[in-house]
Amino acid sequence: MLRLLNASSLLLLLTVATITSCSTEAAMKLVSYEEPGRYHLNESTLHALETLQPPVRVLAAVGDARIGKSSFLNMIHLHWDQTFLYSGATPFEVGSTTLACTHGVWVHVRQLPGGGNLVLVDVEGDNLGNDAVTEQLSALTAVLSSYILLFVRQMVNNVALEFLYHTTELGKMFPESDGFPQLGVAIRDALDLNPAFPDRQSEVVHSITSPTHGDGNDDMRREIGAVFPPSRITAFEVQYQDRHQLQELPVLSNGPYYESVQQIISDLKISVPEKLTPSRMKMCGGDLVEMIRRLFAALENGDIAVLETAFERLEKQMCDRHYFEWISPLLNIAEDEFMSKAEYHFGEFTQLCKVESYMERVRQELDTKRDGILREREERRKAEEAQKKAEEEKRKAEEALKEQRRQEALKREAELALIREEEARKRVEEQAAEEKRRLEERVRKEEAERRRAQEAHQRAEQELARRRHRKRRRGCVIL
Numbered sequence: 001m002l003r004l005l006n007a008s009s010l011l012l013l014l015t016v017a018t019i020t021s022c023s024t025e026a027a028m029k030l031v032s033y034e035e036p037g038r039y040h041l042n043e044s045t046l047h048a049l050e051t052l053q054p055p056v057r058v059l060a061a062v063g064d065a066r067i068g069k070s071s072f073l074n075m076i077h078l079h080w081d082q083t084f085l086y087s088g089a090t091p092f093e094v095g096s097t098t099l100a101c102t103h104g105v106w107v108h109v110r111q112l113p114g115g116g117n118l119v120l121v122d123v124e125g126d127n128l129g130n131d132a133v134t135e136q137l138s139a140l141t142a143v144l145s146s147y148i149l150l151f152v153r154q155m156v157n158n159v160a161l162e163f164l165y166h167t168t169e170l171g172k173m174f175p176e177s178d179g180f181p182q183l184g185v186a187i188r189d190a191l192d193l194n195p196a197f198p199d200r201q202s203e204v205v206h207s208i209t210s211p212t213h214g215d216g217n218d219d220m221r222r223e224i225g226a227v228f229p230p231s232r233i234t235a236f237e238v239q240y241q242d243r244h245q246l247q248e249l250p251v252l253s254n255g256p257y258y259e260s261v262q263q264i265i266s267d268l269k270i271s272v273p274e275k276l277t278p279s280r281m282k283m284c285g286g287d288l289v290e291m292i293r294r295l296f297a298a299l300e301n302g303d304i305a306v307l308e309t310a311f312e313r314l315e316k317q318m319c320d321r322h323y324f325e326w327i328s329p330l331l332n333i334a335e336d337e338f339m340s341k342a343e344y345h346f347g348e349f350t351q352l353c354k355v356e357s358y359m360e361r362v363r364q365e366l367d368t369k370r371d372g373i374l375r376e377r378e379e380r381r382k383a384e385e386a387q388k389k390a391e392e393e394k395r396k397a398e399e400a401l402k403e404q405r406r407q408e409a410l411k412r413e414a415e416l417a418l419i420r421e422e423e424a425r426k427r428v429e430e431q432a433a434e435e436k437r438r439l440e441e442r443v444r445k446e447e448a449e450r451r452r453a454q455e456a457h458q459r460a461e462q463e464l465a466r467r468r469h470r471k472r473r474r475g476c477v478i479l
Contacts, residue, residue, distance in 0.1 A: 026091040027122065031105035031137060031296065039296050045107060046292065052109065052117045052285025055274040060121035060141045060181075062163070063151030067188055068238065072149065073120045077110055079265045080118070092122050105137055117285070118272070121145060140295050142167045144288070145181045147272040154191050156207040158217060164208065165220040168227040180278075182271055183228045188238040204235035234271060236264065277315050279354035287318050312355075319353035326352070327362055335373045342366055 028045040059076070061069035070092035077091055091108035106122045123141050142148045148167070152160045164183075185204050197203040209225030211218035275283045283291070291314055326349040330338055346366055350359055 027093070027106040027108045029104060030107045030121075030292070033104060033137075039300060041292065041296060046289045048109065049107070049119070049285050049292075050289045052119070052288070054282055054284045055116035056119060056283055056285060056288060057112075057116065057147070057272045058119045058121060058145040058181075058275045058288070059147045059149065059268070059272050060123060060145035061149045061151065062123045062141060063149075063160070063186075064153060065124065067151045067153060068186075069149070069151050070122050072151070072186065073108070073122055076118075076120060076265065076268065077108065079262065080110060080112075080269075091120070105141055116274075119288075136299060140170070140299060142181060143170045143295065144275075144292060146275040147182045147184065147268070149184045149186055151186045151188060153188050155187065156185065156204060160185075161208070161217050161220050161224070164224045164228070168223050180227060182232050182234070182273065184234045184236060184268075184271070186236040186238050190237045200237050201233075201235045205230045205233050208233065234267070277318065277354070278311050279315050279356075281315055281318055281352060281354045283318070287314065290314055290317065315353075315355050316358065319355050319358040322349055322352040323358075323362065325349075327366070330366070331369065335377070338369065339373065342370060 028048060029042050030045045031039055031041060033039045059073075061073050063069055073092050074090040092106060103124050105124070108120045108122075110118045110120065112118055121141055121144070123137050150160060150163070185208070187200070187204070190200065193200055194203050197206065207213075209221055209228065209230065211222040211225070213221070275288060277283060277287070277291075281287075291311075294311075294314055326345045330342055330345050333341070346363065349362065353359060353362075
């Protein structure tokens with residue numbers, strides 16, 4: 001997409017600051033150097049960046065000196081909230097002389113209204129006498145960024161192609177293209193559009209990525225196109241305007257340049273993504289600082305090839321942090337809670353850690369714990385079933401013993417009943433015998449009494465008979 005940028009939107013920032021000298025407000029120096037390979041990182045700046053909360057978006061301006069990179073970043077700072085700031089509180093140094101204001105790498109952090117932070121990065125321009133240093137700083141800054149603004153004069157030249165080629169060498173460390181920055185190309189004082197192309201966007205994409213020019217740079221374009229496909233490139237055209245008109249600030253702020261500025265900012269709000277690692281992991285300020293340290297350590301050692309290992313270590317470190325945040329707590333909670341939370345925690349972890357080997361290791365760890373829990377549950381279930389079976393057998397044995405004892409008690413009771421019955425029978429018989437004996441005894445007594453009575457009667461009759469006999473003998477009749 002092509003956006004026209006009126007030069008007043010750039011030069012106005014020079015006017016609101018100071019047209020004849022450099023001025024600065026809030027930018028912090030990140031990198032300085034004494035000579036190639038000897039870089040110094042500003043610890044206070046790193047500390048400020050370290051505190052940034054995600055999402056972190058990093059927009060870097062690179063390109064020739066005195067082309068308007070710092071002014072453009074100031075413009076973004078002033079216009080990001082769709083509100084033009086008339087004060088001169090611009091973060092990056094700008095000037096209107098031939099002397100460049102930016103040396104090394106400077107950064108400015110802008111808090112975004114919706115949350116998160118936008119880090120604006122200003123890199124010293126080429127043509128300052130040590131292009132090798134500037135090229136290194138620009139390439140590494142590009143790797144640190146989520147969006148590169150490459151400034152060129154009139155057209156995309158060989159210097160710009162060489163810069164992009166060196167950048168793509170680093171970009172090969174990003175297997176996922178989303179982890180590498182988007183590219184914006186700002187053409188200042190552009191030449192007339194080549195009639196072979198319908199618009200500046202097509203012309204710029206062709207000049208950067210199409211290996212059909214036959215000028216000896218097609219191999220570079222092929223490599224560039226592999227990292228920066230057309231969908232990741234946006235062209236901006238920056239046109240000049242009479243500097244004297246910049247004195248009419250209120251008029252200019254309501255003119256066409258203001259609309260173009262607002263359009264560019266709107267475009268960048270959509271285009272500048274969160275900063276991601278090669279494995280597409282979202283970075284916070286601490287991750288960004290660690291990445292800066294590793295990048296410049298590799299640069300000082302003169303071995304850019306070790307950057308891939310540095311990225312791997314950084315991503316492992318990030319994954320370690322997310323592991324202790326989301327996974328470690330799972331390993332020390334109750335089984336039921338683990339089973340209910342494991343998938344959610346792992347899902348949150350995989351949103352943050354994108355290293356396949358690390359994710360697979362964590363997945364295996366969780367699966368091992370889950371399998372262990374399921375195995376322990378199964379063992380407990382079997383043990384409980386065995387215990388229940390043993391208890392059931394014990395219960396049955398106890399019931400059988402109880403039944404046996406009951407039967408024995410019943411048998412004893414029956415035997416006792418028989419004994420009691422026999423005893424009762426015997427008592428009845430004994431009572432009957434005793435009654436019979438008593439009856440017989442009474443009968444005998446009665447018989448004896450009767451006999452005695454009869455005998456007494458007989459004796460009485462005999463006695464009476466004797467008396468009568470004696471009376472007859474005496475002659476006396478007894479009536």
